[in-house]
Amino acid sequence: MARQYTLWISARRDSGTGWFLGALALIIVVVPILNLAVPASSTFHISAYGLTLVGKYLCYALLAMSVDLIWGYCGILSLGQAAFFSLGGYAMGMYLMREIGPRGVYGDPILPDFMVFLNYKTLPWFWHGFNHFWFAMIMVAFVPGLLAFVFGWFAFRSRVTGVYLSIITQALTYALMLAFFRNDMGFGGNNGFTDFKDILGFDLHSDRVRVFLLVLTGIVLGASYLVCRMIVSSRAGRVIRAIRDAESRTRFLGYRVESYKLWIFVFSSILAGIAGALYVPQIGIINPSEFSPINSIEVVIWVAVGGRGTLYGAAAGALLVNYAKTYFTSTIPEAWNYALGALFVLVTLFLPRGIIGLVSGRVRKPAKTQGFPVPAEKPEQPVK
Amino acid sequence: MSKSFLRLGAQWLFLLLLLAGRGARPACAQSSPSDATFVATLGELRDASFADKDMIIDKLAMSGHPNVRAVLTALAEDRLYSRNDDMKVFIVKTAAGEDTTTLDLIDPVTLKSAGPAPVDNLNKIGTNNHLRRLLQTTLAQYGLSSPDAAVRLDAARSIEADLDESNVQLLKQRIAVETNSRVKKEMATGLALAALDGSDEQARLDAIATLRSSVRQEVLNKLQSLVATSADGSYAESDEKVRNAAAAAVKSVTHWRTFYSGVETLFFGLSLGSVLVLIAIGLAITFGVMGVINMAHGELMMLGAYTTYVVQVAMPNHTEISILVAIPAAFLVAGFMGILIERSIIRFLYGRPLETLLATFGVSLILQQLVRSIFTALNRSVITPNWMSGVLQLNDALSITYNRLYIVIFTVIVFAGLLVILRRTRVGLQIRAVSQNRAMARAMGIRSEWVDAMTFGLGAGIAGVAGVALSQLTNVNPNLGQSYIIDSFMVVVFGGVGSLWGSMVGGMSMGVVNELLEPYAGAVLAKIFVLIALILFIQRRPRGLFPPTGRASENQ
Numbered sequence: 060m061a062r063q064y065t066l067w068i069s070a071r072r073d074s075g076t077g078w079f080l081g082a083l084a085l086i087i088v089v090v091p092i093l094n095l096a097v098p099a100s101s102t103f104h105i106s107a108y109g110l111t112l113v114g115k116y117l118c119y120a121l122l123a124m125s126v127d128l129i130w131g132y133c134g135i136l137s138l139g140q141a142a143f144f145s146l147g148g149y150a151m152g153m154y155l156m157r158e159i160g161p162r163g164v165y166g167d168p169i170l171p172d173f174m175v176f177l178n179y180k181t182l183p184w185f186w187h188g189f190n191h192f193w194f195a196m197i198m199v200a201f202v203p204g205l206l207a208f209v210f211g212w213f214a215f216r217s218r219v220t221g222v223y224l225s226i227i228t229q230a231l232t233y234a235l236m237l238a239f240f241r242n243d244m245g246f247g248g249n250n251g252f253t254d255f256k257d258i259l260g261f262d263l264h265s266d267r268v269r270v271f272l273l274v275l276t277g278i279v280l281g282a283s284y285l286v287c288r289m290i291v292s293s294r295a296g297r298v299i300r301a302i303r304d305a306e307s308r309t310r311f312l313g314y315r316v317e318s319y320k321l322w323i324f325v326f327s328s329i330l331a332g333i334a335g336a337l338y339v340p341q342i343g344i345i346n347p348s349e350f351s352p353i354n355s356i357e358v359v360i361w362v363a364v365g366g367r368g369t370l371y372g373a374a375a376g377a378l379l380v381n382y383a384k385t386y387f388t389s390t391i392p393e394a395w396n397y398a399l400g401a402l403f404v405l406v407t408l409f410l411p412r413g414i415i416g417l418v419s420g421r422v423r424k425p426a427k428t429q430g431f432p433v434p435a436e437k438p439e440q441p442v443k
Numbered sequence: 444m445s446k447s448f449l450r451l452g453a454q455w456l457f458l459l460l461l462l463a464g465r466g467a468r469p470a471c472a473q474s475s476p477s478d479a480t481f482v483a484t485l486g487e488l489r490d491a492s493f494a495d496k497d498m499i500i501d502k503l504a505m506s507g508h509p510n511v512r513a514v515l516t517a518l519a520e521d522r523l524y525s526r527n528d529d530m531k532v533f534i535v536k537t538a539a540g541e542d543t544t545t546l547d548l549i550d551p552v553t554l555k556s557a558g559p560a561p562v563d564n565l566n567k568i569g570t571n572n573h574l575r576r577l578l579q580t581t582l583a584q585y586g587l588s589s590p591d592a593a594v595r596l597d598a599a600r601s602i603e604a605d606l607d608e609s610n611v612q613l614l615k616q617r618i619a620v621e622t623n624s625r626v627k628k629e630m631a632t633g634l635a636l637a638a639l640d641g642s643d644e645q646a647r648l649d650a651i652a653t654l655r656s657s658v659r660q661e662v663l664n665k666l667q668s669l670v671a672t673s674a675d676g677s678y679a680e681s682d683e684k685v686r687n688a689a690a691a692a693v694k695s696v697t698h699w700r701t702f703y704s705g706v707e708t709l710f711f712g713l714s715l716g717s718v719l720v721l722i723a724i725g726l727a728i729t730f731g732v733m734g735v736i737n738m739a740h741g742e743l744m745m746l747g748a749y750t751t752y753v754v755q756v757a758m759p760n761h762t763e764i765s766i767l768v769a770i771p772a773a774f775l776v777a778g779f780m781g782i783l784i785e786r787s788i789i790r791f792l793y794g795r796p797l798e799t800l801l802a803t804f805g806v807s808l809i810l811q812q813l814v815r816s817i818f819t820a821l822n823r824s825v826i827t828p829n830w831m832s833g834v835l836q837l838n839d840a841l842s843i844t845y846n847r848l849y850i851v852i853f854t855v856i857v858f859a860g861l862l863v864i865l866r867r868t869r870v871g872l873q874i875r876a877v878s879q880n881r882a883m884a885r886a887m888g889i890r891s892e893w894v895d896a897m898t899f900g901l902g903a904g905i906a907g908v909a910g911v912a913l914s915q916l917t918n919v920n921p922n923l924g925q926s927y928i929i930d931s932f933m934v935v936v937f938g939g940v941g942s943l944w945g946s947m948v949g950g951m952s953m954g955v956v957n958e959l960l961e962p963y964a965g966a967v968l969a970k971i972f973v974l975i976a977l978i979l980f981i982q983r984r985p986r987g988l989f990p991p992t993g994r995a996s997e998n999q
């Protein structure tokens with residue numbers, strides 16, 4: 060009860076939260092109406108493609124939020140977040156592949172098409188259980204969480220920090236990408252999973268299911284936001300921010316820095332996994348290129364553009380950059396890479412607090428503690 | 444003045460006389476009587492049956508004419524034709540392909556060009572399998588007495604495939620007068636192989652003793668056939684002494700072959716490691732010395748590779764040396780781009796490595812798209828000069844490709860050059876000073892901003908040079924850099940940030956481990972293992988193999 064009260068208070072105090080949840084609610088109400096109720100001939104009609112696109116953006120927003128949680132609040136710049144996203148996606152994909160059943164091209168009741176094609180005789184052991192939806196849902200959270208736990212346990216205990224952590228997370232996702240590209244792994248090689256038929260018996264290609272998935276994604280995003288918000292405004296959240304700003308000092312004050320980092324990292328990886336699981340049924344494909352290091356770095360730029368250290372900023376950044384990407388790549392594809400590149404450079408140089416920092420001129424707290432540390436105050440800054 | 448002119452004139456005159464004499468020689472040879480018989484015998488080939496050709500070839504071989512070898516080689520390679528107009532026999536320069544319409548003729552007597560002729564007017568002198576084998580042996584016999592040791596070696600090898608009585612006799616003759624030790628050894632191997640099939644026990648044991656020192660697959664097969672058991676469990680070879688000796692020899696030959704294949708793997712590992720070192724040392728400077736995470740490093744390599752391509756296009760008649768021109772050009776192009784990046788972006792971000800990572804990643808996207816806009820996304824082919832292709836055959840079990848060898852040498856040179864710059868030049872001294880203690884260096888009057896630009900330019904320039912090497916190894920396309928960036932970061936972190944030697948040792952050991960794993964796990968899995976091993980290693984030793992020490996390390 061008390062916890063809810065705090066949450067409500069913090070939501071009231073922080074107008075950003077209100078705006079964010081309001082906008083999200085608007086999206087998940089208006090977009091379905093525009094798809095289902097508005098006739099296809101109308102200019103306001105949103106096609107299935109449009110639905111998928113919005114759903115994709117929302118998944119990306121959730122992914123961006125998971126990065127912001129560890130980067131913006133704990134100072135852990137993971138360049139391997141896409142790995143957790145993809146693992147969640149693969150877990151969902153495995154369920155969807157099993158769900159196809161005998162309707163595949165080869166008609167094998169148990170083995171997915173690619174296994175028949177690759178001459179598998181029996182189902183590999185790690186595919187067992189994925190015919191149950193509940194099992195797949197557990198795996199969506201468990202697999203990324205376990206990887207993050209093992210990886211983080213080693214990394215944080217050995218005090219691998221900063222750039223080093225970024226580089227090894229990048230190596231991790233790169234290694235996973237190479238591994239998933241192999242046909243022998245039992246994950247479909249470079250084709251990955253596709254041609255999904257339905258989910259829990261509902262046809263994935265029908266607009267109603269698409270709308271449902273979109274709304275579900277929106278709700279999950281909103282709920283995740285509230286949970287993240289709760290975490291960062293709790294006592295533990297303060298410690299996590301203290302770790303970001305002065306890790307050694309926090310440790311000397313007696314906090315177990317490693318444990319805090321580890322749990323926030325695991326939680327963030329689970330969020331990323333859920334985002335991936337929501338992404339796959341809407342997009343209809345998952346393949347190893349989702350693991351590619353560039354994807355993880357792109358997520359980081361969404362967060363940087365939106366404004367790190369503000370959860371809704373990260374989500375807004377993801378929506379904005381991805382909308383821009385869709386727009387540019389369809390109109391002037393050449394320009395997109397220039398624009399994205401320039402975005403990286405300009406945001407880093409001129410907008411250390413992102414667009415949110417630009418918009419919310421009326422920050423109540425001084426930037427020093429609320430946002431990301433202002434560069435000039437960093438002690439490492441060389442004297443010029 | 445006039446004296447030297449005279450001397451020059453005399454030299455020219457002498458040269459002219461010499462040339463004239465050369466030209467005249469075949470002319471007088473043409474009048475010798477044996478040429479007439481030679482041409483006549485050649486003419487017989489035209490309408491002869493295969494059985495007759497057999498005899499004609501023997502006849503030609505006996506004639507002792509200096510051009511017999513050339514003619515028989517041409518016959519073996521389907522390059523001997525008769526012209527329909529005048530029924531003369533000619534050698535053609537290159538064998539006819541699917542859609543050849545004219546062939547360049549060579550006169551068999553003078554071995555000079557006799558002009559082109561349309562294919563319709565020519566008739567190939569055909570051979571069959573039997574004739575080709577006969578030709579091969581005949582040519583080998585010729586080859587054994589060639590003045591060129593390499594030709595003799597080849598001849599000795601090819602004669603081993605066909606060890607009949609006459610060839611054995613020939614080998615025995617030639618080995619007595621052979622001076623080159625390698626050729627002699629090859630002949631001895633051939634004789635030993637022949638002796639194995641004999642019945643004299645002592646000769647066979649001697650032969651096995653000779654064969655022990657060989658590492659060739661054929662010899663191993665032969666020896667293994669001596670110790671093999673047939674289906675019913677009895678030995679194929681009845682003589683026990685021979686069998687035991689052969690078993691020992693098999694062991695020894697196998698041992699050496701394993702050794703040499705180990706050496707080869709090691710070399711492959713070193714050459715792969717050299718590539719890793721090459722792509723990493725530029726980064727070791729920008730990352731290690733300056734603390735800048737330069738994600739555009741790969742794209743600077745790509746610029747180097749494209750510079751190689753542009754230089755090659757710019758000097759189409761000098762493909763052999765264009766790559767040598769490309770090295771400094773790539774250094775300058777990439778170095779200049781590096782300085783540009785440093786001055787416009789990175790200098791505002793010192794001390795904030797994660798921000799440099801994001802900003803330079805943006806730069807990498809822009810550079811990629813820039814190259815894609817200019818050169819399109821298609822692969823550009825960079826020609827490998829002739830002196831870089833081919834194989835260096837060290838012995839029968841160990842061969843090294845030249846391009847791998849050159850990569851190793853090139854890496855060592857670049858590395859040494861970098862060490863010299865950092866240790867022996869003024870700019871190197873300043874770079875080290877600024878990286879160790881910026882404030883103090885500034886107090887000593889070092890222009891730290893200029894040094895920053897130079898340092899970044901140096902790192903970027905070396906990336907460009909690495910790009911020249913990569914252009915010889917992979918496809919030159921806009922994504923070239925992306926595929927190497929993670930490797931190069933892993934090398935630097937593994938070796939220890941700030942330590943050039945660390946990058947060297949780290950890269951080389953990564954390369955060797957990768958090559959060692961490859962036969963068991965395959966290329967991709969080996970790479971995955973190496974990455975995982977590195978991740979685990981960094982967990983245990985976050986500062987790498989050679990951790991930075993001293994004041995500079997405290998800022999990390």
